[in-house]
Structure formats: C-alpha cells, structure tokens
C-alpha cells in the first residue's frame with residue numbers, strides 16, 4: 001500500500017495541528033495517522049485510494065455503516081431548515097421518546113454532544129441527588145477525557161498498586177491531584193472487594209459508574225453476578241448506579257447492556273451509535289433523578305445540546321434500529337457471528353490461542369499464552385501478547401482490513417457476507433504469517 005498523499009497531508013497538518021491529529025487516541029496510528037476520502041457501508045477509503053473493510057467504524061458511531069440513507073436524508077432535509085435554534089424542536093421530543101421506549105432505565109432524557117459531557121452530567125446529577133461527593137469507578141474503564149473522571153486508564157507499564165489499594169493514576173499530565181480526592185477505584189468483576197468497600201464506605205458514595213463491557217480495559221464483559229451485586233449494594237446504601245453505555249448502547253441489544261444483563265441502572269449515558277454518526281450524546285434514567293435538571297439549582301447546559309441536525313440524525317437512526325423488534329441490529333449480530341466464528345477457526349488452524357470476548361456486534365480478540373488465566377479485569381488482560389496483536393493488526397491492514405488497534409471489532413448493519421468472507425480469508429493468511437517478523441508478514 002502507498003500512503004504518500006496521507007503522509008504529505010500529515011506533514012502539513014503537523015505544522016498547524018499539534019501531533020497532526022485532533023484526538024490523542026489517533027496519535028500513534030500505524031502506519032501513520034491516515035487521511036480518509038470517503039466511506040460507504042462497511043468500507044472506507046484513504047486519500048491514497050487504499051480500500052479497507054472497516055471494523056473501526058469511527059470508533060463505534062457508524063453502527064449503520066458509513067452511509068446510512070435514512071440518516072443522510074433526514075439531516076439533508078433538516079439542514080435546509082436550520083442547524084442550531086437555541087430553542088426546542090419536535091425532533092428532540094421524538095428522540096427522547098424513542099430512548100424512553102426502548103431503554104429499561106430511561107424514564108427521562110437530556111441530550112449533550114459528546115459522551116464525556118453525558119458522563120459529566122450523570123455524575124453531577126448523582127451528587128446533587130445524594131448530597132454526597134465520592135464516586136467509585138473501575139480500573140481501565142474509560143468514561144471520557146474530563147479531569148474529574150479520567151483516572152486509572154488502561155495503560156501498560158503503569159504501576160498499579162495492590163488489588164486492595166489500586167494506585168490512583170491520572171490519564172494525563174495537567175490533571176489536578178485534587179480531582180482524585182472524590183474518586184475511589186477498584187479492579188473490575190471482583191465482588192469480594194466490592195462488598196468490602198461498600199461495608200466500609202458505602203454511605204459516602206454518591207455513585208458507582210461502570211462500562212458494563214469494560215471496552216477500554218480490553219472489552220471484558222461484567223460477570224452477571226457482579227452486576228447484580230453492584231445493583232443490590234447500591235440499593236442498600238442509597239448509591240446511584242450509572243452504566244456508561246456510550247459503546248454498548250443500542251449495539252449489544254437495542255436496549256443496551258442493561259437489557260442484555262437484565263440489570264437496570266439508575267442512570268445511563270449514551271453516544272456513538274445513538275446518532276447514526278452525528279455528534280450527539282444523552283444521559284437517561286429514573287425520572288426522580290432526571291427531574292433535578294428541570295427544577296432549580298442542578299445545572300445541565302450546552303449550546304449544541306439537542307441541536308436539530310443531530311436530533312434529525314438521532315431520530316432516523318433510532319427509528320431504524322428499533323423498528324420490527326430490532327431486526328436491523330440483528331444484521332450486525334448475524335455478520336458478527338459469521339466473522340467471530342471464521343476468525344476463531346482460522347486462528348485455531350494456524351495454532352494460535354485467541355481469546356474472544358463480547359457479543360457479535362462488538363467483540364475483542366487477545367492472543368493468550370498457553371497457561372493464561374481467564375481475563376476478568378484490566379490486570380488479567382495484561383497477560384495478552386500485545387506485540388502479537390500489533391503484528392496481526394499490521395498484517396490485516398496490509399490486506400485491506402482495519403479493526404481498532406486495541407483489538408476491538410465493531411460490526412455494522414451494512415457489512416455484507418462478502419465483506420466478512422474476505423476478512424476471514426485475510427485473517428487466515430495473517431494468522432499463518434504471524435510468528436515471523438513484521439517485515440516477513
């Protein structure tokens with residue numbers, strides 16, 4: 001593959017944009033931060049004309065593929081009528097109604113632009129409702145980049161401390177250590193540690209926040225018993241349970257991870273798949289909590305909140321995803337299952353031990369040593385062979401397939417059997433090639 005045009009633009013970008021990118025997640029992209037010309041359905045093209053079957057999908061938003069007609073037509077219609085009103089439109093009511101109808105915890109909804117903001121709103125609401133300040137989060141879970149929550153990232157090489165007393169590590173330089181004072185952290189999926197923490201400090205907690213699939217930690221779905229314990233403990237101690245469903249929402253099932261597990265949080269946050277590609281996020285939950293935003297001193301704001309363009313895209317995306325009992329989303333399940341099984345079989349044939357976690361529309365792979373223990377949290381995920389994953393990623397990229405560099409595969413409802421079968425063929429060749437050095441792949 002030739003990346004000359006991307007390289008030229010990247011050099012130009014680096015002169016005016018720090019690192020040449022607008023999100024640090026893109027900084028270390030290989031072979032370099034690429035520039036794209038267009039996407040269509042389950043594929044994307046870079047500006048050198050290289051074509052990829054795309055399982056990155058914008059890091060998740062493009063669940064309906066890169067060019068979902070109903071979303072495109074809805075925003076084209078809306079664009080003619082204005083982009084931001086700083087007032088209400090019928091669209092936001094319809095979008096909220098669709099969420100209330102399909103998400104178990106959602107009795108009321110407020111919209112934001114990014115997942116980070118929605119998390120910020122949920123945590124503020126929990127603190128306002130409980131008059132407490134402490135928030136429990138889990139190691140390696142990502143809840144956006146804001147100072148008050150972006151701690152204990154999934155980063156190799158960090159000192160972690162003990163399981164009982166994990167170190168409170170900042171995600172970024174520039175985060176005041178004071179922001180960590182109100183946070184507590186635990187390893188994921190450990191009921192014993194959770195129970196002990198609640199016994200000691202449960203009444204100090206305003207909220208517990210988790211991503212039920214712990215996507216950033218390596219995609220490590222909660223053990224059902226752990227989520228049930230979390231619900232019981234929060235109820236017993238008057239703590240607000242927040243599910244961050246920015247990735248899992250409308251993807252794992254139409255009702256999100258909460259419907260998948262049958263565990264209903266008090267509040268949940270959504271973004272990514274919610275808007276069919278538009279920049280939109282939401283916090284949703286119990287009316288008794290959500291009403292605080294409409295009644296006085298608890299503030300939630302944003303110039304672009306529920307802007308009609310984003311709402312037009314959201315209504316179109318949600319109508320498509322929720323129609324006929326979720327038959328559209330089922331397509332991503334069917335294609336994801338075909339891909340998962342094909343990859344697993346190709347890995348086995350090539351003699352690799354590959355661990356698959358998640359559900360067909362979003363799953364992750366790790367190369368594990370023979371004697372690996374089950375992956376239950378970020379610490380146990382460190383057993384995985386990161387170099388081998390990187391080499392597999394490179395081999396796949398050279399064969400015109402891209403998935404996220406940390407091993408997550410996002411499926412869309414627009415991927416076809418031909419996309420999947422081409423991917424499996426590329427994987428079979430790439431698995432075979434592993435074991436050599438990168439230059440041999």
Ligand SMILES: Cc1ncc(COP(=O)(O)O)c(C=O)c1O
Nearest residue numbers: 114115116142143144211246247
């Ligand atoms: C679970 C989770 N929460 C929150 C966020 C932050 O969302 P945004 O990047 O839209 O601010 C992300 C982003 O990837 C996420 O995966």
